[in-house]
Amino acid sequence: MVVLSQPALDFSLIKTCKSTTSSFNGIPVIDLSSPNAKNLLVKACEEFGFFKVVNHGVPMEFMTKLEAEAIKFFDLPQSDKDKAGPPDPFGYGNKRIGPNGDVGWIEYLLFSTNPQFISHKSISIFRENPEIFRCAVNDYVSAVKRVACEVLELIAEGLKIQPRNAFSKLLRDEKSDSFFRLNHYPPCPELLQALSGRNLVGFGEHTDPQIISVLKSNDTTGLQIAMKDGTWVSVPPDTNSFFINVGDSLQVLTNGRFRSVKHRVLADSMKSRVSMIYFGGPPLSEKMSPLPSVMKEGEESLYKEFTWCEYKMSAYKTRLADNRLGLFEKT
Ligand code: GA4
Numbered sequence: 001m002v003v004l005s006q007p008a009l010d011f012s013l014i015k016t017c018k019s020t021t022s023s024f025n026g027i028p029v030i031d032l033s034s035p036n037a038k039n040l041l042v043k044a045c046e047e048f049g050f051f052k053v054v055n056h057g058v059p060m061e062f063m064t065k066l067e068a069e070a071i072k073f074f075d076l077p078q079s080d081k082d083k084a085g086p087p088d089p090f091g092y093g094n095k096r097i098g099p100n101g102d103v104g105w106i107e108y109l110l111f112s113t114n115p116q117f118i119s120h121k122s123i124s125i126f127r128e129n130p131e132i133f134r135c136a137v138n139d140y141v142s143a144v145k146r147v148a149c150e151v152l153e154l155i156a157e158g159l160k161i162q163p164r165n166a167f168s169k170l171l172r173d174e175k176s177d178s179f180f181r182l183n184h185y186p187p188c189p190e191l192l193q194a195l196s197g198r199n200l201v202g203f204g205e206h207t208d209p210q211i212i213s214v215l216k217s218n219d220t221t222g223l224q225i226a227m228k229d230g231t232w233v234s235v236p237p238d239t240n241s242f243f244i245n246v247g248d249s250l251q252v253l254t255n256g257r258f259r260s261v262k263h264r265v266l267a268d269s270m271k272s273r274v275s276m277i278y279f280g281g282p283p284l285s286e287k288m289s290p291l292p293s294v295m296k297e298g299e300e301s302l303y304k305e306f307t308w309c310e311y312k313m314s315a316y317k318t319r320l321a322d323n324r325l326g327l328f329e330k331t
Contacts, residue, residue, distance in 0.1 A: 013095040013103045014191075016198040017266070020224070024233035027225075029241075031055045032150065038158035041151060045254075049246035049261030050225050050235075053151065056242055058143045063216055063239075066136040066182075067274055073133070074107060074184040074274075084109070089316070097203065102320045105200045105267040106185050113141050113178040113278070141180050144214045144278040145171060147242060152212060152280075159254070161293045167253065170211060175283035177308060178210070185222060185265060185273040202265035202273070206320040208247040209311060210281040215243040220273035226262035248325045249282065249308065255290035256302050260325065284309040303328050 028044035028051040030037055044051035073081070084092035087110050089099075094107045152167035161167075170176060185202040202222055216239075217223065223235040223243070235243065251260040265273070282288070286308045290301050306328055315324050 014105070015103050015201040015204060016195055017201050017264075019197055019199050020232045020234070022233055023221075023236050024225075025236070027052055027235060027243075029054060032057070032147075032154070038154040041155050042158035045155065045246050045250075045258040047259075048225065048227075049251075049259035050243070050263070052238065052241045052243050053147065054241050056147050058147060058242075060240070062136075062140045062143050063276075066140045066276060067218065069133045069136045070109075070182045070184070070274055070276070073109065073182075081107070097320060099316060100319050102204055104203045104265075105188060106183055106202050106265075108184065109182045111137065111180045113145070113180050114174075114176065137180065140276065141278060144216075144242070145178070145280065148212050148214050148244075148278060148280045151244060159257075159294060161291060166291055166293070167211065167250070170282035170286060171280040173283050175285075177281040177284050177312070179279040179281065181277045181279070183265075183273070183275045183277070185220075185267045185275075187272050188267055188269050191269070200267040200269070202267040204320045205262055205264040207260040207262055207324070208245055208279060209249065209315045209324060210247040210279040211249040211253070212247055212280045213245040214278045214280070215245070215275055216241075216277075217243075217273060217275040220268050220271045222265045222268050222273045223275075224264050224266060228259075232264070247279070249288055249311070251325065252288050252303050252328075253291055254294050255299065257294060281312075282308045284312070300330075302330060304330055 028040060028048060030040050030044065030051050030053050032053055033055040041051065081092050085094065087093040090110050090112055092109055095103055097104050149168035149171055152171070153164050156164050156166050171178060183203070188200050191200060205226070217237055219237050219239050221234060221237055224232045225235060226232055245261050245263065246258045248260045250258050284307065287305060288308055288311060289303065289305055311328070314327060318324050
């Protein structure tokens with residue numbers, strides 16, 4: 001008889017946290033077709049730095065096609081997936097996040113949305129199904145980028161900022177440094193017993209460095225956001241909507257009026273979670289400082305001057321949970 005042994009689990013690649021299960025029903029839901037959307041968006045960005053958008057106009061087909069392609073990729077034998085890694089930062093990653101020792105119960109594909117940065121690894125990523133997978137990513141990214149720009153334009157209107165495209169032009173710029181990520185959080189039934197009252201961390205707590213992030217997931221729980229008082233609440237999944245995060249850069253552009261939301265993902269023990277996230281960032285050379293029109297008379301910037309390139313380089317020297325913006329606050 002042949003006994004197939006399970007690959008031994010490397011516990012240095014496992015991170016747990018205290019279980020928190022309270023599902024939160026207070027996430028702002030913004031109907032993009034409503035005339036009041038701009039004011040509700042501003043309120044949500046100030047209070048939570050997080051909200052859900054409905055009536056976004058993206059055909060469901062774009063999401064289902066890409067999700068199916070992502071699942072096909074994550075179903076490949078490990079040795080095939082490894083050919084698209086390790087992430088530098090783009091490519092396939094497994095359990096290791098970023099370059100400084102962060103780990104999570106996750107595997108992922110990270111892409112640049114800028115064709116200038118497409119690395120040779122994308123050839124391995126798309127190898128199995130080159131045209132279908134590549135088109136599914138391109139269609140999806142173009143559609144969510146439109147949603148992100150529409151949201152940013154409504155926000156500019158709500159804040160009475162002129163011109164209306166003050167934020168969105170940073171994402172529309174051909175040099176915009178935006179990322180796209182496909183995440184797979186595998187189930188972990190056999191680990192569950194060993195955890196006794198703790199949860200497996202899929203993606204540890206962090207804020208996103210960019211301007212805005214647009215997330216879509218399958219129907220599996222796991223995403224949590226931190227409230228202003230630091231308590232964690234679970235975001236009920238919704239496959240038809242997008243969840244949007246304020247990133248560190250939007251916090252700076254609004255001189256702290258908007259909050260870059262701390263969030264994390266806990267692995268679901270029984271079901272696999274698939275998520276796709278577009279991170280809208282500015283061009284590398286962009287100076288990140290509060291827009292003059294958000295400043296009240298006499299108000300000073302809370303931050304030192306820096307370019308997006310400087311911020312990103314600094315971010316890649318930090319650990320996930322670090323307060324990255326703290327290094328750029330005026331003392
Ligand atoms: C968090 C947001 C995005 O997923 C990401 C992440 C990036 C990475 O996975 O390569 C970082 C992380 C993120 C912030 C700090 C650094 C960089 C891992 C890490 C430890 C793609 C991004 O832009 O910043």
